[in-house]
Amino acid sequence: DSNKKTDIKVVYNGIISDDFKQLNEVERKKVRNKLGIKDTKIVFTFVGRLCNDKGIDKFIQAMQLLKNRKDIEYIVVGNNFFGTSSEDTYIKKLKKLAKGLENKIHFTGYIDNKKLYKIYSVSDVVVIPTQVEETFSVVALEAMTMGLPVIASVSGGLQEVLSSKCSLSVKRDGDFVKKLSDAILLLSINSQLRGQLGIEGKKRSKVFPNSEKEYF
Numbered sequence: 001d002s003n004k005k006t007d008i009k010v011v012y013n014g015i016i017s018d019d020f021k022q023l024n025e026v027e028r029k030k031v032r033n034k035l036g037i038k039d040t041k042i043v044f045t046f047v048g049r050l051c052n053d054k055g056i057d058k059f060i061q062a063m064q065l066l067k068n069r070k071d072i073e074y075i076v077v078g079n080n081f082f083g084t085s086s087e088d089t090y091i092k093k094l095k096k097l098a099k100g101l102e103n104k105i106h107f108t109g110y111i112d113n114k115k116l117y118k119i120y121s122v123s124d125v126v127v128i129p130t131q132v133e134e135t136f137s138v139v140a141l142e143a144m145t146m147g148l149p150v151i152a153s154v155s156g157g158l159q160e161v162l163s164s165k166c167s168l169s170v171k172r173d174g175d176f177v178k179k180l181s182d183a184i185l186l187l188s189i190n191s192q193l194r195g196q197l198g199i200e201g202k203k204r205s206k207v208f209p210n211s212e213k214e215y216f
Contacts, residue, residue: 011209011215012136012161012207012208012209013136013138013141013208013209013215014141014208014209014210014211014214014215015138015141015142015145015208015209015210016210016211016212017145017205017210017211018211019113019114019116019117020116020117020120020142020145020146021117022117022121022146022147023117023118023121023122027118027121028121028122031118031119031121031122032122035075035106035108035122036106037073037075037106037122040071041071041072041073042071042072042073042124042125042187042188043072043073043074043075043122043123043124043125044072044073044074044075044123044124044125044126044127044151044184044187044188045074045075045076045077045119045120045123045125045126045127046059046074046075046076046077046078046126046127046128046129047077047078047116047119047126047139047142048077048078048128048130048139049078050076050078050079050081050090050091050094051090052090052131053130053131053132054129054130054131055128055129055130055131055153056076056094056129057093057094057097058129058131058176058177058180059074059127059129059180060094060097060098060101060105061097061177062129062177062178062180062181062184063098063101063104063105063181064097064098064100064101065177065178065181066181066184066185067100067101067104069185069188071188072104072184072185072188073104073105073106074101074104074105074106075105075106075107075108075119075122075123076105076106076107076108077108077111077116077119078107078108078109078110079107079109079110080107080109081094081095081098081107082095082098082102082105082107083107116142117146120142120143120146120148121146123148124148124149124187124194125148125149125150125151125184125187125194126139126140126142126143126148126149126150126151127150127151127152127180127184128140128150128151128152128153128158129151129152129153129170129176129180130152130153130155130156130158131153131155131172132155132156133155133156133157134153134155134156134157134158135156135157136157136160136161137152137157137158137161137162140152140158140161140162140167141161141205141208143201144161144162144166144201144202144204144205145201145202145205145210146202147198147199147201147202148198148201149166149167149168149187149193149194149197149198149201150162150166150167150168150197150201151167151168151170151180151183151184151187152167152168152169152170153169153170153171153172153176154169154170154171154172155172161208162201162204163200163204165197165200165201165204166197166198166200166201166203166204167197167201168183168186168187168197170183
């Protein structure tokens with residue numbers, strides 16, 4: 001009966017927020033050091049599979065537009081495509097796109113979810129350049145929980161997790177790469193905006209389940 005009112009309640013995915021604690025200054029420096037990142041750099045981080053759907057190629061193209069900026073560096077959680085001998089066609093493509101960025105991109109290799117907080121702790125911004133309709137983005141929620149601003153494509157569930165108060169949105173059109181680089185540049189220059197988006201994200205993260213108990 002189409003006249004019946006149905007009460008629909010969405011149970012959002014959540015995270016165990018206890019797994020996402022900030023490192024203190026000393027530990028933070030240690031982790032940055034290990035990755036070869038100076039303290040003065042503004043770090044933009046990608047967490048996800050290295051594939052077209054996740055937009056890693058677009059992210060690298062945006063980095064190329066900013067290659068003269070000395071203050072910006074990048075972390076990629078996933079395998080190091082510079083160091084790989086596997087001649088996977090896609091990896092070949094990424095290597096080609098990233099030519100000249102060898103000193104700017106820092107690879108962590110695979111990281112267990114329980115240790116991801118260390119990477120977020122040394123990051124300044126999380127970038128989610130997804131090119132397909134994203135479902136619920138756990139990475140977005142993790143970033144918000146860590147008080148980090150997010151730059152994300154306008155895509156599926158991402159818009160539901162994030163808000164304009166805690167993130168910058170980039171439309172998936174022919175101009176995506178340029179707009180993505182503009183957003184990266186803006187947040188690299190404007191530390192006040194980074195702080196503000198981070199604070200709002202932390203607030204918003206409380207809307208979602210923060211523990212197993214809350215989820216159940």
